[in-house]
Amino acid sequence: MDNPRHDRLTVVVAACNEAEALPLLHPRIRAALAGIAGLQAGVLYVDDGSRDDTWRVLQDLAASDPQVALLRLSRNFGKEAALTAGLDRVGQGAAMILDADGQDPPELIPEFVARWREGWDDVYGTRIEREGDGWVRRGAAAVFYRLIGRLSPTPVPADTGDYRLLSPRALAALRQLRERHRFMKGLFGWIGFRRVALPYRRSPRLAGRSKFGLWRLWNFALEGITSFSTAPLRVATYIGLLSALAAFVGGVAIMAKTLVWGDRVAGWPTMMVVILFLGGVQLIALGLIGEYLGRLYDEAKQRPLYLVDAWHPAAAGVSFAQEQPADGGAHAHGTSTAGRQAG
Incomplete structure (x- = not known):
């Protein structure tokens, strides 16, 4: 059952090469938390x-x-794994997820907490404006969210990222999902529970440049679609059926033409176009199958989601979990320096 207490919160921030933005972001987080009455809060x-x-x-x-x-991973495992590592460490209370670039305003944390205290388990921020993003990036994001919303049976709200607050029971449910290819936006939707949107305007980065270029965003979109939908495989099947039907109809037409007008020399360019088209369709289908088989291969190896290099629990504030979920990664935390470097 969910913990009825609403007095503990951990703000989880995953950072990669954000040395310029973090000193600007942290005072804003502390100021937002200081304005919430009756809340014992910490930042991870x-x-x-x-x-x-x-x-x-x-x-x-x-x-x-x-x-x-502070939690330091042994190498760069990607944002999804870093978020998982941070959420795994939240021992009590709820978790508030923030991006390290400051685009998601910490000043709205009191509103997230207010929704949580009303009984919501997943309070997620929905962007109504994306300042600082070009039209190409905004358009690509809009297409992606609407595409995955149609292809996936799991609810993935449009224009919604990782900026959200998760209740204790939502966190407990999320810890049970230990797949290696982690599309967190889909995992947040998969666990269900009571969800509510909080509209906001996304700001430009505090400093530095985005780590997600168009190529990384494309791969991220492919990860999300293949993780939460088998529709691409179904589309490949339909394309194959339509191609076979077109070939059958074309064959019948050629036979009828031969019987009526005789067999004249067929056009070589037409034949090559048909061969190349069908070969391309087959390679696309094989590529889609390979994407799904690759995910099965990674899952079968059962590697840990991440490895910890250093762990510094807070000297005061909320408590943090020491036991990690049993995902084949219990030994992954054996290199943790929590005992030696706690500060």
Whole structure:
């Protein structure tokens, strides 16, 4: 059952090469949390294998704020795995997910908490405006969300990212999902429970440049579609059936033409176009099958979702979990330096 208490919250921030943005973001988070009455709150930063000064910046923040906890992964595992690592560490209360670039305003945290205290389990931010994004990026995002909304039976709200608050029972349910290819927006929708949207305007980045170019966004979209829908395989089947039907109709037409007008020399260009078209359709179908088989291959290996290099629990504030979900990764945390470097 859900914990009826609504007095504990952990803000989870996954960061990769965000040394410039984090010093600007943290004071805004602390100011937002300070304005919420009756809430014991802490901030958990996850360093996802940064190559700049992100870890040093996070250590400075933890040294000056006893309610800051730090988790450093052994390498860059990707944003989805970093978020999972952070949410796994939330021991009690709810979790609020923020991006490290500051585009999702921390000033709205009190509104998320208010919705949670009303009884909602998943309070998610829905963008009504995307400042700082070009028209290509905005258009691609709009197409992706509407496409996956139609293809996937799992509800994935349009224009909604990871900016959300999850109740304790939503977190407990999410920890049971240990698949290796993690499309978090789909996982949030899959667990269900009571959900409500909170509209907001997304701001430009505080500093630096986005780590998600168009190519990474394309691969991310492919990950989401293949993780939560088998529609591409079904489309390939339909294309194959239509191609076979067209070939049958064409064959009958050629036979009728031969019987009526005789057999004249067939056009070589037409034949090559047909061969190349059918070969392309077959390669596309094989590629789709390969995408799904590759995911089965990764799942079968049962590797840990992430490895921990260093763990610094907060000196004060909310408590953090020490036991990790049994996902084949219990030994993955054996390298954790929690006992030696707790600060």
